[in-house]
Amino acid sequence: xxxxxxVKICSSKILRSVVVGQEQKWxxxxxxxxxxxxxxxxxxxxxxxxxxxxxxxxxxxxQPDNVIQAKYIWIDGTGEGLRCKTRTLDFVPKHPSELxxxxxxxxxxxxxxxxxxxxxxxxxxIYNDPFRRGHNKLILCDTYTSDKAPTRTNKRYKCNxxxxxxxxxxxxxxxxxxxxxLDFDGKPLGWPKNGFPGPQGPYYCGVGADKVIxxxxxxxHYRACLYAGVKIAGTxxxxxxxxxxxxxxxxxxxxxxxxxxxxxxxxxxxxEEYGVIVTLDPKPxxxxxxxxxxHTNFSTKAMRAENGIAEIEKAIDKLSKQHLRHIQAxxxxxxxDNERRLxxxxxxxxxxxxSAGVAxxxxxxxxxxxxxxxxKGYLEDRRPSSNCDPYSVxxxxxxxCVLNE
Numbered sequence: 106x107x108x109x110x111x112v113k114i115c116s117s118k119i120l121r122s123v124v125v126g127q128e129q130k131w132x133x134x135x136x137x138x139x140x141x142x143x144x145x146x147x148x149x150x151x152x153x154x155x156x157x158x159x160x161x162x163x164x165x166x167x168q169p170d171n172v173i174q175a176k177y178i179w180i181d182g183t184g185e186g187l188r189c190k191t192r193t194l195d196f197v198p199k200h201p202s203e204l205x206x207x208x209x210x211x212x213x214x215x216x217x218x219x220x221x222x223x224x225x226x227x228x229x230x231i232y233n234d235p236f237r238r239g240h241n242k243l244i245l246c247d248t249y250t251s252d253k254a255p256t257r258t259n260k261r262y263k264c265n266x267x268x269x270x271x272x273x274x275x276x277x278x279x280x281x282x283x284x285x286x287l288d289f290d291g292k293p294l295g296w297p298k299n300g301f302p303g304p305q306g307p308y309y310c311g312v313g314a315d316k317v318i319x320x321x322x323x324x325x326h327y328r329a330c331l332y333a334g335v336k337i338a339g340t341x342x343x344x345x346x347x348x349x350x351x352x353x354x355x356x357x358x359x360x361x362x363x364x365x366x367x368x369x370x371x372x373x374x375x376x377e378e379y380g381v382i383v384t385l386d387p388k389p390x391x392x393x394x395x396x397x398x399x400h401t402n403f404s405t406k407a408m409r410a411e412n413g414i415a416e417i418e419k420a421i422d423k424l425s426k427q428h429l430r431h432i433q434a435x436x437x438x439x440x441x442d443n444e445r446r447l448x449x450x451x452x453x454x455x456x457x458x459x460s461a462g463v464a465x466x467x468x469x470x471x472x473x474x475x476x477x478x479x480x481k482g483y484l485e486d487r488r489p490s491s492n493c494d495p496y497s498v499x500x501x502x503x504x505x506c507v508l509n510e
Contacts, residue, residue: 149289153380164237171195174241176234177207177226178370179248182215184258184437185385185492187370197240204228204244216248216256224256225249230363235329236374243333245367261362264500268358271507274405277483278361278499279338279354283397283491284372285389286319286347287382293347293390294318294381302346305395309344318347325375326368327351333371335364344395344452354402362495365399387436387490388445396446396453397491403502404483413481414472420484420506421461421470427505428459428469434501436490443490454487 147153175198176191190209198204211217211224226246234241248256255262268276286294295318296302307316323340330337330351338352351372353364369385376383388396407416424431436442440456447456454460454469461470463477469488476482489498504510 146288146295147380150380152377155380157378168239168241173197173239174234174237175204175244176237176242177228177244177246178367179209179226179246180258180366180494182211182256182258184260184494186214187366187373188214189370198228198231198242198244201228201231201244204231207246211248211250211256216258217250221251223251225251225253229261230360230367232333232335232367235332235371238332243367243370245363258494260494260496260500261359264362264496264503265359267500267503267508271405271503272358274407274507276358276499276503276507277355277402277404277409278358278495278502279352279356279402279483280361280365280489280495280498281350281352281398281400281402282365282368282385283343283348283350283399285345285384285386285397286322286349286376287384287389289380289382293345295347305344305346305393308342308346308348310341316346317342319349319381322372322376322379322381323349323351326372329371329375330368333367335368335371336360337364337368343397345390348389348395348397359496359499362499365495385492387442387492391445393451395451398446398453398487399489399491399493399495399498401486401489401495401498401502402483403486403499403506405507408483409481411481414476417472417476417482417484421472423505423509424470424486425459425461427501431486431488431501431505432456434497435488435493437492437494442492443488446490447488456488 172193172195174191175194176189178187178189181188192207207226208223209226210222212219212222216224225248227249228244229247230245232243234243247261248259250256288294311317327337327340336353336356338354340349340351343350351368353368354361356364373383385397387398405416407413432440432443443456447453449455452466454467460468462468463472464474465471466487471485471487473482473485486502
């Protein structure tokens with residue numbers, strides 16, 4: 106017995122031929138980018154082709170009680186890329202100061218020349234390892250040159266100095282990390298190979314196979330962050346299809362940057378298992394598609410106190426006088442990446458002008474509606490790009506708003 110299935114693609118939908126009585130009719134069966142995805146997605150991805158179930162046989166092997174695996178993680182010379190390597194320890198660390206320093210080949214990470222290539226790793230934060238589990242750990246590290254000076258991309262060092270200088274102000278940060286899933290051809294995951302999905306509108310916080318792509322990775326990442334000890338606050342699908350966001354915070358002081366970098370590492374690592382690429386490019390698709398940012402919420406003890414709105418307004422006035430300084434600090438290329446995103450369109454402000462407003466997403470600094478009504482709380486800086494270094498962002502906010510630099 107055989108049967109024929111007649112299908113045609115029409116605009117953004119797929120129609121299937123059915124016979125009703127003696128009449129042939131066309132019925133809608135789905136959106137075109139969903140079907141395209143099922144046929145061609147990830148065919149070039151080596152990781153997607155590997156059988157992940159085999160690894161479980163080895164991870165199930167008993168681990169000796171007297172050893173753990175510690176994965177050291179650091180930021181490379183691009184200021185965006187993350188690197189890692191693992192060592193065996195004969196104890197379970199409770200504090201970074203207990204951990205040994207380590208070195209790596211900086212000539213292979215854009216941080217040193219071959220003739221003097223050793224870069225030092227100084228552990229600064231410990232997290233539970235959601236991939237190996239047990240007592241195994243993820244170790245976030247600072248990087249230092251052979252003369253023990255911070256590397257050019259070690260922005261944590263300077264940020265921590267600023268935060269320590271104002272610790273009595275108890276600074277809080279919350280960072281909204283937007284990102285996009287890519288296939289191996291560099292196009293957003295699940296998009297038609299020779300076209301575009303339907304226009305933006307149904308995808309933000311969407312539900313359904315024709316609106317959401319990659320939720321499995323998002324859910325895996327969320328649970329892995331919770332297990333690791335990252336202070337992840339939530340997640341949602343974003344305005345552009347295949348674009349998502351997670352939030353870290355509220356975090357006190359330097360931990361905001363630590364948690365965001367480790368959350369990024371976990372995201373890349375989870376997506377690796379699915380064979381999917383994660384990009385933090387602030388404008389992954391040209392045209393009328395939303396870019397990706399890292400909107401940063403900031404407050405001090407005075408801002409959170411009664412009538413703290415006065416302190417928020419003072420901070421905004423200071424920020425207005427340092428707009429260029431912040432633009433230069435808010436992406437790894439001194440503002441060049443944000444030029445593609447901060448156009449004044451697609452829910453952004455213009456990179457050239459400073460602006461502020463209540464409940465307005467087209468400004469540099471937004472005061473949330475609830476903050477304006479309660480007259481206390483925090484401000485949201487909407488300028489940082491998705492690929493920003495959170496240490497640079499937090500450092501700039503502290504130095505402008507509190508240290509008056």
